[in-house]
Amino acid sequence: MGLKSLRLEKGWSQEQLATISGLSDRTIQRAERGETPSLETVRALAASFDLSSAQLRDLIQSHEETADMAANDTTSLETADTTAPSAEPLITHEWKRVLLAAAVYVVIMTWLALMQTFAGWDPELLPFIALVGGGLIATAAFMALGGAEDEKKSGSDKDGRDPAD
Numbered sequence: 001m002g003l004k005s006l007r008l009e010k011g012w013s014q015e016q017l018a019t020i021s022g023l024s025d026r027t028i029q030r031a032e033r034g035e036t037p038s039l040e041t042v043r044a045l046a047a048s049f050d051l052s053s054a055q056l057r058d059l060i061q062s063h064e065e066t067a068d069m070a071a072n073d074t075t076s077l078e079t080a081d082t083t084a085p086s087a088e089p090l091i092t093h094e095w096k097r098v099l100l101a102a103a104v105y106v107v108i109m110t111w112l113a114l115m116q117t118f119a120g121w122d123p124e125l126l127p128f129i130a131l132v133g134g135g136l137i138a139t140a141a142f143m144a145l146g147g148a149e150d151e152k153k154s155g156s157d158k159d160g161r162d163p164a165d
Helices: 002-010 012-019 025-033 039-048 053-072 094-117 124-146 149-152
Strands: none
Touching: 002 025, 002 053, 012 025, 025 039, 039 053, 053 124, 053 149, 094 124
C-alpha cells in the first residue's frame, strides 16, 4: 500500500494531507510520485496516519517494490532462470587472505622495529623482512586480482602436459 492509497483510504485530498502533516502540497506530490522523502517528511506523514516512521517507510517501500517488480518483470515464473548465481560477497575469500597477510605483516614489522630499537637487534634484519613480506603480500594480491588466471586457462604446464591429467 502506497502513500496515495493511505491518503485515499482516509478520504483526504493532497491539500488536506499537507495541512494535517504541516508539509507543502508539492512535498506530498513528490512523495506520492515515489521520490524518496526526507526523514522529517516521513515523520510528519507517519504522525498524520498514526503510524511509526518505520511502518510508513515499510508501506511506501513495499508498494514501490511491488510496482517496480510488475513494471520490470518481462519473464514469467515458468521461464525465469532459477540457476542464476548469487551475488558475490563484497570481499572475496582471496582478498580476505591478502588483508590478513597485510595485517600480520604490519604486526611483525612493528614488533621487529621495536626489537631493533629497544633490544639492539641487528639493523639489517628489518629491511630484509620488509622486502620478503612485501613480496609475499604483493604476490597474494596479484593472485587475488586474477593474475594467475592466464596460467589456469592455458591448459598446460611447463612440460606440455595437461594439468587435469
